[in-house]
Amino acid sequence: MIRGGKSFVSSPPAFSNDAKKLLVCTGNTVSIFSTTTGLQVLELEGHTALVTSITVVPASTPATRILCNCWTTSLDGTIKYWDFSMPELMKTISIQLPIYSMVIPSLLAQQSETNEQPSDIYAYISVKDAKNEANKQKKELSGKILKCNLSKSRLVRGVILSESKKPENISISSTGKYFGIHEKRKLRIWEVPTKDNKNINHRKLRLSHTKDVTCVAFHPTDRIVAAGDVTGRILIWRGFGDRTFVGDNGRFLKNDDDEENPGVRGDGDADSCTTWHWHSAEVKVLFFSSDGAYLYSGGKEGVLVVWQLDTGKKKFLPRIGTPLVNFTTSPDPSLSSISCADNRIHILKMPSMEILKSISGIKLPSSIPETLKGSSQDFVFDHTSGLVAVRTENYCIQFYSLFDDREISEVQVCERNHQPSDDVMTILNKVALSYDGCMMGTVETRMSEEGIGGFVTLKFWERGPHNNDFTLSTVIYEPHRDAGVSAIAFHPNGSMAVSASYGGDFKVWVRNGNGEDKLRCRWGCHAVGSYRKKAMTAAAFSGDGSVLAVAAETVITLWDPEKNILVAVIGSALESIVNLSFIGDSKFLASASASRVGSNPQLSVWSMSKLSLSWSYKLHIEGIACSEKDSLLAVLVVLPESTSKTHNTTGNGAILLFNAEDPVPIASWFVTKAKGGGVAFIQRSSRELVAYVNGDHEYAIFNPNSEEEEETYERKFRDTVDQGIGHHIGGYASMYGELPELKMRRKAIEASVAESVMGVSERPWETIFSGPSHSLPPLTKLCSAFLESLMEKRSGMVE
Structure with a gap:
């Protein structure tokens, strides 16, 4: 896998x-x-x-x-x-509590002051205590800051530096002298003594603000701390801790007669507090340069701001194109990194802030307005090359290799700057690929403002000679007048495509011109079709391209795409059909109805030879995949919450593998984060593998023909079906009523098999001496089986 x-x-x-x-x-x-x-x-x-x-x-x-060498922490409590x-794992320390953050001050102090290595190394960890969270009557706090002796692999007993409602991220100064957390509108800062040991008494101070704090940064040399808040402001406290940290050492101690410190709220222990404001939304990134002369900040705007600490002057690294998440410095002052919300890390050359290299993961799901969620898709698969095309926030299509786990290329669909506001006016809501991945269709929707200015654009793209870049071939404005596009599908040979519309029609597009000359290849409308003015909600071509299936709300219309002739109308689903796909050699057609809350979802398989329903299930279908070689159908099902709890499943969804002719699944796999996910058959060498991408764009590729996995998960799914998750409706039952449940038939078959094979039954003594005497086994075999049935069976693990 x-x-x-x-x-x-x-x-x-x-x-x-x-x-x-x-x-x-x-x-x-x-x-x-x-x-x-x-x-x-x-x-x-x-x-x-x-x-x-x-x-x-x-x-x-x-x-x-x-x-x-490095230390790592995890939510697994280690x-x-x-x-x-x-690489090699050298040591493991079990804390038995989920760890959200950790700092090791002695390592930084050793580096900055070149002191001798201490006998014991102490770390401060932010953990979540589930026991306190479960005790709601006492309203105890689940977030804690604990002290851990890394050298002796254990927690320091009795040391709880802080308690909060939830675990907070710990920030530390570059010298390791101060560390702190932010909780709502307060900062909590601790000073680490020069000789840190388990009996040390940690002193703490608080600094207050009028808004919730989002991030904290410490100056590398001076007693200066900066904090960003939810409104985009940056606060800088200078000289913090004069009373708390240095008063007991005989140094300067403030008294009540001192002039009020400018900008410091309440009894905050600081000389002054300065406020800077440029960001329009919350500050997510805050970091001092290694020499302390500059302060870096960033947030939702996708702009890295560099502030000169003494003057407050600023310069910018603009057009990063996505919100910023983290900023990290390196031992080399000329290198830094910045992490972005689109799952990309940029390596920066300092101080010019030039992007030297980018490390790109698969793009995370992007936001969609509620009005377009039903007609939008986050990704589609390139079946032949193992790529997935992902829609991104910055109006791009990212091509990501599932086998190599890295970005291959990115196509800018429309030239739009990053919009930090919530009022996004342009949405890239549809993308489709031809089967060989050489053609791409995209749909972008411009939202109307007070009913004015909205329009839809359909674009066709062709892959370049280097097999990476796509070139724009044709732009079609308002392809279906003022109606939105519900689906795009390509003909198997890539020279024809269809777009369906909620406005009640579909259009067949053909590619004109020589394929080698990209400048002369254009897409034009070949035909227009409709059915009783119903909204066209899904479309698909057959494997040989001779049949075009278009869903008209609850029915499926079959067309001759060349002549634009209606051939047949089949079926009547309970809800609007949103997904169509031909299976294998096109003898069967799979359809899925809408899976809205409170609706009647349905998975149906139709026989093309009989033009009738073959079988169906009432399941919430999130994705359908059909094999091009065999009559295999894989569907991604979202399981009800009650079912997941009842059967202790490992996820909220399942992938079911069917043979199109048989309503009983031949294999199944439980999966996590099924909502918003998808499934596909992809080619590798001569094999067809199943690819699953979940709602967070994490993925897994596996061989569906693995006998071990089939045996394990088939049993789990059958138990689930028996409890009514997937209710089977056959073609006969849809017209004349339901037949007796398959469960009874299966039990009868299993019982007959158990009677015919010695040792299969869990209670062999009930039938061991039954039957005619001439057919009974020898006495030696009967005795051993009888004695085994009386002995208690125990299962153990072998290491």
Whole structure:
């Protein structure tokens, strides 16, 4: 099984000591990329849940810059110590609580002050205590800051630095002297003593603000802390901790007669507080430069702002095209990285902020207005090359290799700048690929303002000679007057396409011109069809291209695409059909109805030879995939919440594999995050594999013909069907009523098999001596079977 599509920006990355590698949290693993090429070179595998932080052990002297050790934390409740040059896991510490963040002050202090290595290394971790969260009567807090002795692999008893409603991210100064968290409108800052040990008493101060704080950054040398808030403001407190941290040491101590500190609210322990404001939305990125002269900030606008700390002057790195998430410096002052919300990490050359290299993961799901959610799709598959085309926020189509887990190319569909506001006026809501991946169709919708100015654009694209880039071939404005496009489908040979409309018609488009001359190839309208003025909601061509199926709400119309002649009308679904697909050699056609809340969803398979319903299920279908070679049908089903809890399934969905002629699935697999996902058959060598992409664009590729997986998951699905998740309706039942349940028939077959095969039954003593005497087995076999039935069976694990 091949897995991929993990988020690269769930947690901040970390540079190696020589800045030649970037360690990135990717799901349950840590992926190591080369900063020179942007390609993955190694992977750290061992955690069983999301990795939440990476701390690279710094080199104390230039001679040891090649030191390749790091600490990682995870929601699985463990801290692991690695040698990532091998890679090799060297140590595991079990905390038994989900860890959301960790800092190790002694490592930074050792690097900045070149002190001798302490006998014990202490870390401060942010964890979630589920026991406190479950106790709602006492209203105890689930987020805690604990102290851990990494050298002795255990928590320091009795040390709880902070409690909060939820786990908070810990920020630390580059010298390791201060660390803190933000909770709502307050900052909590701790000073780490020079000699940190388990009996030390940690002093803490609070700084208050009028708005919720979103991020915190410490100055590398001075006692200055900066914080960003939800309104886009940046606050800078100077000289914090004069009373809390230095008063007991005989240094300057403020008294009540001192002049009120400008900008400091309440009894905040700071000399002054300055406010800067440029961002229009919450500040997500805040970081000081290594020399402390500049402050970097970023957020939803997709612009990195560099503030000069002394003057407040600023300069910008604009047009990044997506909201910013994290900013990370490296041991090399000329390199930094910035993580973006579209699952991309840019390697920056400092101080010019030039983008040297980008590490791109699969783009995350983009937002869609409620009015267009039913007619939009996040991704489609290129079946022949193992690519997935993903719709992005910045009006691009990303082509991502499922086998290599990396971006191949990106096509800019419409030239639009990143819009940080919530009022997005242009939506890229449809994309379709021909079977060989050489042709692409896109639909973009311009939202109307107060009923004025809205329009739809249909574009056809052709793949370039380098098999990566697409060239725009034809632009068609308002292809169906003022109606939206519900579906696009390509003819198998790629020279014909169909677009269906909610306005009650469909159009057949043909490609004119020489295929080698891209400038002369244009798409024109060949025919227009409609059926009783019903909305056309889905469309598909048969495998040989001789039949065009178009769904007219609840019925399916079959057309001759060359002559534009209506051939037949079949079926009558319970809801509007939103998905059509021919199976194998086109003897069967699969359809899926809308799966809205409170609707009557339906999966149906139609026989093309009989023009009638073959079988159907009442299932919430999220995606359909049909094999081009065999009569195989794979469907992605969203399971009801009650069913998932009753049967303790491992996810909220399932992939069911059918032979089109048989309503009983031949295999099934439980999956997670099925809502918004999709499934497809893709080619690799001479085999057809099944690719599943979930709602977060994580994916898995597997061989559906694996006998071991079929045996395991087929049993699970049959148990699920028996409880009524998928109710079978055959063609006979749809006209004359339901037949007796298949469950009774299956039990009868299993009973007959058990009687005919010795040892299959769980209670063999009931039938062991039944039957005519001439057909009974020898006494030696009967005795052993009888004695085994009286003995208690125990299952154990063999390591």
